Amino acid sequence: MENIVIIGNGIAGVSAARHIRKLSDKRIIIVSAETDYFFSRTALMYVYMGHMKFEHTQPYENWFWEKNRIELVNAFVNKVDTENKALTLDGSRTLHYDKLILATGSKPNKFGWPGQDLHGVQGLYSKQDLDLLEVNAPNKEVCKRAVIVGGGLIGIELAEMLRTRDIPVTFLVRESSFWNGVLPEGESQMINEHILEHHIDLRLATNLKEIVSDENGKVKSVIIAETGEELPCDMVGLTAGVTPNMDFLKDSGIELGRGIKVNRHLETNIPDVYAIGDCAEQHEAIGNRRPIEAVWYTGRMMGETVAQTICGNRIEYKPGHWFNSAKFLDIEYQTYGWVFSERGMKDYEAHFHWRHSSEKLCITVAYNKETEQFLGINTFGIRMRHEMFDRWLTQEKDVNYVMQHLADANFDPEFYKHHESAILSKYNSDRGTSIKPKKKSFKRIFQLT
Amino acid sequence: MSTYDRSMALTGQPPKEINLNQKIASIVGMLGLAILLLATFNVSFPNKAFWLTLSLVSISGGTIWFSWEQYKGKYPGIKNDGVWFKSLTNLGFWGWIAGLAITTFYVILYFFPEYLGLVNGGDNKGVIGLFDPLSKALSGNPASQWFVYGALYTVAILAFGIKFMWKYRHNRYERIRTMSVMFFQTSFAFLIPEFMARLNGSSVLQGGSLPFLDLKNIWPLNYYNFESYRIKGFLSSGDIGFAMLIFAILSVFVITPFLTYKFGKRWYCSWVCGCGGLAETIGDPFRQLSDKSVKAWKIERWVIHSVVVFVTLMTTAVIYSYLGNDTSKYWLTKTTFLLGVAALLTLVFAWVMIFKRDQLQKDAKYGAIGYFVIIISLIAIHFFSGEGHVFLFKSGALRKNYSFLIGSIFSGVIGTGFYPIFGNRAWCRFGCPMAAMMGFQQRLFSKFRITTNGGQCISCGNCSTYCEMGIDVRAYAQKGENIVRSSCVGCGICSAVCPRGVLKLENGPLQGRIDSNQVLLGNDVDLMELVNSK
Numbered sequence A: 001m002e003n004i005v006i007i008g009n010g011i012a013g014v015s016a017a018r019h020i021r022k023l024s025d026k027r028i029i030i031v032s033a034e035t036d037y038f039f040s041r042t043a044l045m046y047v048y049m050g051h052m053k054f055e056h057t058q059p060y061e062n063w064f065w066e067k068n069r070i071e072l073v074n075a076f077v078n079k080v081d082t083e084n085k086a087l088t089l090d091g092s093r094t095l096h097y098d099k100l101i102l103a104t105g106s107k108p109n110k111f112g113w114p115g116q117d118l119h120g121v122q123g124l125y126s127k128q129d130l131d132l133l134e135v136n137a138p139n140k141e142v143c144k145r146a147v148i149v150g151g152g153l154i155g156i157e158l159a160e161m162l163r164t165r166d167i168p169v170t171f172l173v174r175e176s177s178f179w180n181g182v183l184p185e186g187e188s189q190m191i192n193e194h195i196l197e198h199h200i201d202l203r204l205a206t207n208l209k210e211i212v213s214d215e216n217g218k219v220k221s222v223i224i225a226e227t228g229e230e231l232p233c234d235m236v237g238l239t240a241g242v243t244p245n246m247d248f249l250k251d252s253g254i255e256l257g258r259g260i261k262v263n264r265h266l267e268t269n270i271p272d273v274y275a276i277g278d279c280a281e282q283h284e285a286i287g288n289r290r291p292i293e294a295v296w297y298t299g300r301m302m303g304e305t306v307a308q309t310i311c312g313n314r315i316e317y318k319p320g321h322w323f324n325s326a327k328f329l330d331i332e333y334q335t336y337g338w339v340f341s342e343r344g345m346k347d348y349e350a351h352f353h354w355r356h357s358s359e360k361l362c363i364t365v366a367y368n369k370e371t372e373q374f375l376g377i378n379t380f381g382i383r384m385r386h387e388m389f390d391r392w393l394t395q396e397k398d399v400n401y402v403m404q405h406l407a408d409a410n411f412d413p414e415f416y417k418h419h420e421s422a423i424l425s426k427y428n429s430d431r432g433t434s435i436k437p438k439k440k441s442f443k444r445i446f447q448l449t
Numbered sequence B: 001m002s003t004y005d006r007s008m009a010l011t012g013q014p015p016k017e018i019n020l021n022q023k024i025a026s027i028v029g030m031l032g033l034a035i036l037l038l039a040t041f042n043v044s045f046p047n048k049a050f051w052l053t054l055s056l057v058s059i060s061g062g063t064i065w066f067s068w069e070q071y072k073g074k075y076p077g078i079k080n081d082g083v084w085f086k087s088l089t090n091l092g093f094w095g096w097i098a099g100l101a102i103t104t105f106y107v108i109l110y111f112f113p114e115y116l117g118l119v120n121g122g123d124n125k126g127v128i129g130l131f132d133p134l135s136k137a138l139s140g141n142p143a144s145q146w147f148v149y150g151a152l153y154t155v156a157i158l159a160f161g162i163k164f165m166w167k168y169r170h171n172r173y174e175r176i177r178t179m180s181v182m183f184f185q186t187s188f189a190f191l192i193p194e195f196m197a198r199l200n201g202s203s204v205l206q207g208g209s210l211p212f213l214d215l216k217n218i219w220p221l222n223y224y225n226f227e228s229y230r231i232k233g234f235l236s237s238g239d240i241g242f243a244m245l246i247f248a249i250l251s252v253f254v255i256t257p258f259l260t261y262k263f264g265k266r267w268y269c270s271w272v273c274g275c276g277g278l279a280e281t282i283g284d285p286f287r288q289l290s291d292k293s294v295k296a297w298k299i300e301r302w303v304i305h306s307v308v309v310f311v312t313l314m315t316t317a318v319i320y321s322y323l324g325n326d327t328s329k330y331w332l333t334k335t336t337f338l339l340g341v342a343a344l345l346t347l348v349f350a351w352v353m354i355f356k357r358d359q360l361q362k363d364a365k366y367g368a369i370g371y372f373v374i375i376i377s378l379i380a381i382h383f384f385s386g387e388g389h390v391f392l393f394k395s396g397a398l399r400k401n402y403s404f405l406i407g408s409i410f411s412g413v414i415g416t417g418f419y420p421i422f423g424n425r426a427w428c429r430f431g432c433p434m435a436a437m438m439g440f441q442q443r444l445f446s447k448f449r450i451t452t453n454g455g456q457c458i459s460c461g462n463c464s465t466y467c468e469m470g471i472d473v474r475a476y477a478q479k480g481e482n483i484v485r486s487s488c489v490g491c492g493i494c495s496a497v498c499p500r501g502v503l504k505l506e507n508g509p510l511q512g513r514i515d516s517n518q519v520l521l522g523n524d525v526d527l528m529e530l531v532n533s534k
């Protein structure tokens, strides 16, 4: 029987294992060093905030693995010997494979700041990081101030976490407005305001120069590059993005770039070795996507794809229309298709932006100036129906059509206030159109005839 | 970082201490309770009406003030910080103490009301005596332990309902549904039956007297509604009594199925029902304690369906026992009735087996078992029963056992008393025959579903954790499947706590409602076909 070995029990590795099991009887072994069982990394914050216990982040009960004959090995892989098709586990044991799937995820970026390895300085990626946070910042007495470096999705999650324990937080963001490399101006501005509302000391256009140690090798303060100001603190969170986790592959002969290089079939340069999830880097980006996609659902999709290939049906990784979601403190964010920030905007791209007069709600719709084709939407505080936007993107609907049928796409809970007419009246006045909103129709939504 | 010890057992800390105002609010509430407690120990209060009012006002005022302090400065959004750090809500010491206290209260209430001061035929004493003025004002009668219970129950739903609405103020579905529950409890469950009691003996009822009836309390939850004394009561009370009997029957066979078809069982469980109302308000802090394991789900199905079989048989037996044999006196005789019940069940069973077999899958087998148990029992009733007894039991004995085991122990003592242990809907999930019957319909014939939003789920687990019915919502959501589960009471909390906007409760077309395929959007369409082909 063929021996499939998967390194990494995250969403990518586990999706691959589950689908290989669905399709075949092959022997499946998952080796991972972080935890015994698969858990949802995206939920780590909720454990610190007391919304869930760690066990709640595990999507499958513990008996699931044995029942599905997926063998779990808790060990660290030090070396991959592609010539003999063998792995070295924990420095000693050897494990043979016929096919190897690398699903090793990411690790937090460190940009060589002085003091970045002091006690009290940490990232937020793994279960171990979460446990460490309980040591570094268990409460506001032990941690009188925390400084977070890096204004991305993980940074704002960390800020939210610490605020639930009343710990004062200073948030250093390199950009001139929060996440404005990704978000258009109006949205980024709204999030700035919301961060301040939550009593987070947001410092925009601010870089870290140095982390200062006390006499015990523990963080004492940070120094800000622009002003030279020294901020006393007990904990520093480094959340300036992630990079693929692949140090152990250096001498394996597997081609590495910023990530593990793969082709559209998720194959590396070495036969029978595949890479999926956060750690994989496409030779060429797919559409507007980045070559390395460090998001949850792409890991899942790559796992499903590679399972097909391994079970004899060699197929390409073909992700559909881009979508994603996140939450900034109390504000939910969803995106479908492509809406670029001013920095990354395409020449043909134009935006329509609406923001509610008092509540923290806004949307941005991107369309093609020349062809009027709808390109994508960002929504804040309004939930949207994935199915509708996926379909409209496939059908290449024009922007007027989408605006007119926004009610079909609304996914807010029942009885929520609707904003379609407000949105549309701004749209009409911005663009000189006179579109009337269509009522929601289940017939259209579910394509009933 | 290297010195960090992985094996250290770490737990988090509650975010904030309660503030000064909250402490005062707690004291105010405690004082209200203290008055009740003193009354229980027969401290006699001079002006009962005054002390009762003072007590109820401080209990509710204290609760409301406390909640206001808790939520006032906060932005609308999810308020679950520290839930698992507090010993009251994480199965810790205070959780067990609270469970013990409520359980004790129920045991006394159901089985030893004399300790609460109930005096049959004389003036009440103790805490029941304290409620006499209110009861007399409403119905003209002295209070009973049930009146005291009903009044406290209503106060709890109102005060904690307000807390709930603040807690979920970002969510209009939650707010409106809570207002509905508060309204039905105060009017239908509490005030109207008391007012109706005033009419007893009056000319409006042609001198008859109605049985105590909460109109929204439908069979089989109201398992005793068709007993002989009640039917006599209805029939003796003129047009109003007759109308109420008809309403009770229509509720079972027309109103409930219709509303469940349109909206799912949530119309009742989360919008109307008093048990649900208590669970959603005072029980809300405990919803995360329900067991989500597959094992618990298995137990749930066996237990709750046994209750359904039992309640159906019992009600049939009870009605059977007081019907006559003589067709000339009344068209409904023992035999016609049994045949009618059997025919109705057969119809339902046949319809399900013919049209809905696929949707039931494995459960079809259990449905069949349940059906045959009932039919065989019906036949047995016919052959082995005589006047006033069914098989070897007196017909009343079945009913007494049910009322003791299910009505008291299960729904009260365990159901509510164990909120802090099993979560707030243990009764609704494992014991309520009404929920089971509507659930059966919800699964097979209803427009209600929880739609999963394409591929947006990040498997975080908030939905499953906070589902009071112990449904592993994430198991469906992460596969892109809709959630169509018979036990779902449509509380909407899974949707409220989802950080990615994945879940939406909605009433839509039947077609495509249960999609067991993985429709994870964003994937390549061909791949989806392959994934689903196995």
Ligand SMILES: Cc1cc2nc3c(=O)[nH]c(=O)nc-3n(C[C@H](O)[C@H](O)[C@H](O)COP(=O)(O)OP(=O)(O)OC[C@H]3O[C@@H](n4cnc5c(N)ncnc54)[C@H](O)[C@@H]3O)c2cc1C
Pocket: A007, A008, A009, A010, A011, A012, A013, A031, A032, A033, A034, A035, A041, A042, A043, A044, A045, A075, A076, A077, A078, A103, A104, A105, A106, A124, A125, A126, A154, A157, A245, A248, A276, A277, A278, A279, A293, A294, A295, A296, A297, A299, A325, A326, B458
């Ligand atoms: C705090 C946080 C919040 C996030 N929120 C979101 C979100 O809201 N939405 C979203 O789309 N994405 C989110 N992400 C990103 C998302 O979690 C990742 O994209 C995803 O988990 C990657 O999955 P993976 O399977 O590729 O890798 P991982 O989940 O990282 O799994 C890799 C595993 O392999 C193990 N491993 C690595 N090397 C070795 C070795 N040599 N030997 C043994 N084991 C090894 C690692 O220890 C790890 O357990 C978030 C990430 C974080 C950290």
Ligand code: SF4
Pocket: B466, B467, B468, B469, B470, B471, B473, B483, B487, B488, B489, B490, B491, B492, B493, B494, B495, B505
């Ligand atoms: S599935 Fe959702 S709506 Fe249904 S009972 Fe559970 S939490 Fe409530």
Ligand code: SF4
Pocket: B456, B457, B458, B459, B460, B461, B462, B463, B464, B473, B474, B477, B478, B497, B498, B499, B500, B501, B502, B503
């Ligand atoms: S549906 Fe929402 S709450 Fe549930 S696991 Fe998915 S993202 Fe989390």
